[in-house]
Amino acid sequence: MDSLAEYTSTGPRNRRPRRTAVRAVTAGAVVLAVAAGGAYAAGLGPFARDTGPDPAAGKQARAFLADWAAGRLPSAAARTTSPGAAGRVLDSFTAGLEITEPALKAEAEAATEAADGTVTVPFTARMPVAGLGTWTYESKLPLRQQSDGTWKVAWKLSVVHPRLSGTEKFRLEREExxxxxxxxxxxxxxxxxxxxxxxxxxxxxxxxxxxxxxxxxxxxxxxxxxxxxxxxxxxxxxxxxxxxxxxTTLHAGWQSAAEQALATHAEGKNAALVALRIDDGEILAVANSPASGFNRALSGTYAPGSTWKIVTSSALLLKDAVKPDDVVDCPQYLTVGKRFQNVELSEHPGATFHKDFTESCNTAFISLRDRLYDGELRDVARKYFGVGQEWHVGAPTYDGSVPAPKDETEKAASMIGQGRVQANPLLMASVTATAVSGTFHQPSLTDGNEDTTATTPLPRRVVTRLRAMLRATVTDGTANVLADLPGEIGAKTGTAEVSDAQDNNGWLVAHRGNVAVACVVEEGVTGGGSAGPIVYSLLAAASGDPE
Known part of the structure; x- marks a missing residue:
């Protein structure tokens, strides 16, 4: 029941007239994060307040960046005033510089409107250059309203990069x-x-x-x-x-098993997996499909979907806001600004919180949002799980983000790992390890890394309840794909929405013995159906705790 299957606006806004003075949007605007691998949040709250530019301009800017980042270049070009030229430049720019899966972030709170009606939306571009690193820079999207009332990106070369022009271009040079x-x-x-x-x-x-x-x-x-x-x-x-x-901390046997699991079961989809030791955070395997290019396992930015309910449950259990045996109804739908629903419209009337976890009921978790203050998920994730702190792993990583929600709709989404919550397999493997041991250990890939993190252990009563619910998810819930493997395995599935144009990402996290595993499959539809076979294959092949 992981999927946030309907997460769209409840209705169109009336377009407001153009402004005649330059104004900056001061607060409360959407920040669009288009993640490597295509994960992003769209339509969460207003793009601007009543004193700012027309929200339709912001919507078009977000759509342009989303299409560009996802490789839908004809669609991105069609959102400009010069589709032919834009399409050629967008295609040659990324190909010529060997850029894979750009990550684009619109800073909508800094949008301005000029006297001529042009709306300018700044954005930050993170361009992963294959085999080298990430090129980060800032640019701006100018948008103009057309005669039919729609908005389009006013195309010019500087849209792609402020220094790209008719006389200058960029060139990649490698030193092998x-x-x-x-x-x-x-x-x-x-x-x-x-x-x-x-x-x-x-x-x-x-x-x-x-x-x-x-x-x-x-x-x-x-x-x-x-x-x-x-x-x-x-x-x-x-x-x-x-x-x-x-x-390194890697284990050749576990690494080989991880590579084989992805090669056999990823079915040509982008996927990533991390396995690490629970007692010290040492990474045993890092695998990506495809193997070349962007390292989704360590640096990806994905909505973690219902695997995040491990953190949400921890926050609720820490303050005794709910107990496993408490009845928390699981209806088909729940509207909080937008309509949220469960996969296949499933429902469990009279379900306990324990069952809500094992069946991954979105509506039940969202109904508990008022028992947490607005920034509590962020604070719990940081304090107990190290999320959002700076990790020194021994290789470049993205260490997660859990912004405080801007409104009730975003708070509801964050309860189930959507909205602006961002993670990757490394982070979710660490979250799983922390949940079942009670203690966060900074993950490591090499020896002697600096550790500047500061966390607090989870109380034993919380760990005991989390372990019981994770175990029941395998024996009686959505992770029963792992049920016939040896050992006392606990797990959590996740299905995370990306956009209306893409299938959901599939997640599965698991632990057995001294090992925690996390896997994501882009457009895998469900966690159990896509990530489940991969994790099953890994745990079946790599038995025992590695020394």
Whole structure:
């Protein structure tokens, strides 16, 4: 019952007349996060308040960025005043610079409207350059109202980047270097040829003074002469201090099993998986499908869907706002500004909170939102699970975000891991490990990483209840795909909405022995159906606790 299957606006807004003075939207506006891998939140609250620019302009800006980030370039181009030119530039810009899955964030609170009616929406672009790193810059979307009343992006080259012009362009230059030798926790050499998910990761390992591997730069060059006018971004270390092998926390057996699980069961979809040790956070396996390009497992930004109910449950149990045996009704629908529903319109009248968890009832969890203050999920996630703190793992990571909700609708969405809650498999594997042990351990991929996190252990009574509900989700609930595996496995499924144009992402987190696992499958529809077989395959192949 993970899916947030209907999460759309309750009705159109009346378009307001153009403004004649420049105004900045001061607060309460939507921030659109288009995640690597396509995860984003849309339509959450107003784009602007009554004193700001026409909300229809903001809606078009968000739609343009969403299409661009998701690779729907013809659709993005059609939202501009010059579709032909825009389509050619958007296609050549990302391809020529080897950019994979851009992440675009519109800063709607800074939108302005000029005297001529043009609305300008600033945005931040995070462009992952294959095998090198992320190029981050800021630009602006100018939007103009057309004669038919619609808004379109006023196309010019600077829409893509403020320095892109008819006389200057960007060029990617790589400096090929030999990646460092990498060994696993037992001293076994790891090969990117045999374990393809490790090939792009090996060049990014740090913390022990070795060469980072691949190096390169993005230059602004003269279109006519090719001369470099300035360097926009540089990637990779310039010096080598130690030629010794990089010792990792990885386990060759678990890594191989993870790679095989994705190769066999991802069915051509983008997917990612992380396995780590519960007692110390050491990462045993990091796998991505496809193996090359963006590291979804460590740096992806996804709505975690119902796997986030582990954190929501913790917040409720910490303050005794609900007990497992309390009756918390599970109706088909619940309207909080927008209509929320359960997958296939399922319902469980008179269900206990324990059953709501095992059946992943969205409406039941949303009905409990008033028992948490507005920023409580953020505070619990940070204090007990380390979410949103800066992690030093030994490779680049995204460490999660749980913004305080702007309104009741967004608060309802955050209860079930939607809205602006952002995570990835690394973070959700860590959340699972913390939930079942009670103690957060900063994940690590290499030795000797700085740890600046500060967390508080979960009370034992909360851990006991979480473990019982996770176990029941396998024996009697939505994660029964794992039920016939040996060991006392606990798990939670998740299904996270992305957009009207894309199928839901599928999630599954699990723990057995001293290992916690998290897997996401983009457009996997359901967690049990897509991520379930992958996690099953991993746990079936990699038995026992790795030393």
């Amino acid at each position: 270097t030999k990646p460092p030798e990498v060994i696993d926790r037992q001293g076994t050499a790891l090969s990117g040829d045999e374990l393809p998910s490790l090939a792009p990761l090996m060049a990014r390992l740090g913390g022990n003074g070795t060469d980072s591997g691949a190096r390169g730069a993005i230059h602004l060059v003269d279109r006519a002469t090719g001369d470099v006018e300035r360097t926009e971004a540089r990637f990779g270390a310039r010096t080598v201090r130690d030629k010794g092998p990089v010792r």
